[in-house]
Amino acid sequence: QAAKPHVVVLATGGTIAGAGASTLNSVTYVAAKVPVEKLLAGLPELASVARLTGEQVFQTASESFNNEHLLTLARRVSALTKQADVDGIVITHGTDTLEETAYFLNLVVHSAKPIVVVGSMRPGTALSADGALNLYNAVSVAASQDAAGKGVLVTMNDEIQSGRDVAKSINIKTEAFKSQWGPLGMVVEGRNYWFRAPVKRHTVHSEFDIDAIETLPAVDIVYGYGNMNTTGIEAYGKAGVKALIHAGTGNGSVAAQAVDALKALRAQGVQIVRSSRVPDGFVLRNAEQPDDKYDWVVAHDLRPQKARILAMVALTKARDSKELQRIFWEY
Numbered sequence: 001q002a003a004k005p006h007v008v009v010l011a012t013g014g015t016i017a018g019a020g021a022s023t024l025n026s027v028t029y030v031a032a033k034v035p036v037e038k039l040l041a042g043l044p045e046l047a048s049v050a051r052l053t054g055e056q057v058f059q060t061a062s063e064s065f066n067n068e069h070l071l072t073l074a075r076r077v078s079a080l081t082k083q084a085d086v087d088g089i090v091i092t093h094g095t096d097t098l099e100e101t102a103y104f105l106n107l108v109v110h111s112a113k114p115i116v117v118v119g120s121m122r123p124g125t126a127l128s129a130d131g132a133l134n135l136y137n138a139v140s141v142a143a144s145q146d147a148a149g150k151g152v153l154v155t156m157n158d159e160i161q162s163g164r165d166v167a168k169s170i171n172i173k174t175e176a177f178k179s180q181w182g183p184l185g186m187v188v189e190g191r192n193y194w195f196r197a198p199v200k201r202h203t204v205h206s207e208f209d210i211d212a213i214e215t216l217p218a219v220d221i222v223y224g225y226g227n228m229n230t231t232g233i234e235a236y237g238k239a240g241v242k243a244l245i246h247a248g249t250g251n252g253s254v255a256a257q258a259v260d261a262l263k264a265l266r267a268q269g270v271q272i273v274r275s276s277r278v279p280d281g282f283v284l285r286n287a288e289q290p291d292d293k294y295d296w297v298v299a300h301d302l303r304p305q306k307a308r309i310l311a312m313v314a315l316t317k318a319r320d321s322k323e324l325q326r327i328f329w330e331y
């Protein structure tokens with residue numbers, strides 16, 4: 001038993017800790033109910049892959065996660081990775097913003113130790129609940145040496161995904177998490193099968209470190225659509241936003257009236273990041289809009305919610321839009 005790797009499970013809530021009124025409630029239930037001790041005790045199989053410690057960091061549905069949650073969680077993960085007796089970390093999390101937290105940790109935690117974020121689409125009380133196997137897989141991946149140095153990982157539906165690339169792409173199926181670049185591997189019966197590795201900078205290769213970040217700047221998102229108005233853009237400007245992500249149409253295209261409003265914000269010092277509301281693909285610089293001329297940044301292949309995370313982290317250091325653009329290419 002002493003030879004087994006030590007994995008710390010940080011529980012934050014979500015559906016993986018949810019409970020419904022009956023076994024038929026797969027979608028109607030209350031998230032963030034079951035404490036971490038109960039989650040772990042309900043899965044005795046975990047003892048075959050790791051020595052476990054559970055910690056209840058929060059008990060929340062992930063749609064209510066805020067920047068304070070991100071900072072608190074990342075600091076705890078960072079501190080644990082520095083403990084010689086900790087081999088890997090699992091974070092149980094609601095799936096709604098799981099991809100944002102996973103990407104944040106991927107950017108700011110300086111450790112090669114396996115860090116795995118996991119959730120479920122059905123509460124543990126439902127027929128065919130997916131949380132138990134997802135959690136078993138997460139612990140098993142976090143306990144394995146071959147998961148080290150690959151950045152923050154997400155294990156859902158037997159796949160091992162990169163925390164950078166993955167996003168919730170279907171909200172009613174257990175195969176909810178996808179990356180347009182494909183999973184890194186699969187975990188089957190406690191064994192990892194790897195097929196690729198991330199090339200973007202992460203964890204130990206990141207220039208950002210949670211231990212040096214005290215606060216995160218205000219970064220918000222405006223959504224592009226037909227008949228779009230500029231009320232949101234102007235309101236964020238008045239509220240003092242430091243960067244605004246434009247979730248544009250198509251290749252990150254921007255409606256003519258929004259172009260003027262965004263240019264006005266840029267003139268006030270707000271960084272403008274062009275992303276797209278289209279789930280896959282990526283935004284090219286100076287295509288659709290003259291980014292060089294307007295001094296705007298493109299989000300590369302990051303979805304708006306991930307672009308928000310990177311912009312916040314980047315602005316803890318970056319002083320100009322060129323620096324910000326370099327960061328968007330590299331991370």
Ligand SMILES: NC(=O)C[C@H](N)C(=O)O
Pocket residue numbers: 013014015016031060061062063093094095096097119120121122
């Ligand atoms: N499946 C889930 O976990 C959804 C839930 N609303 C959450 O993100 O906490």
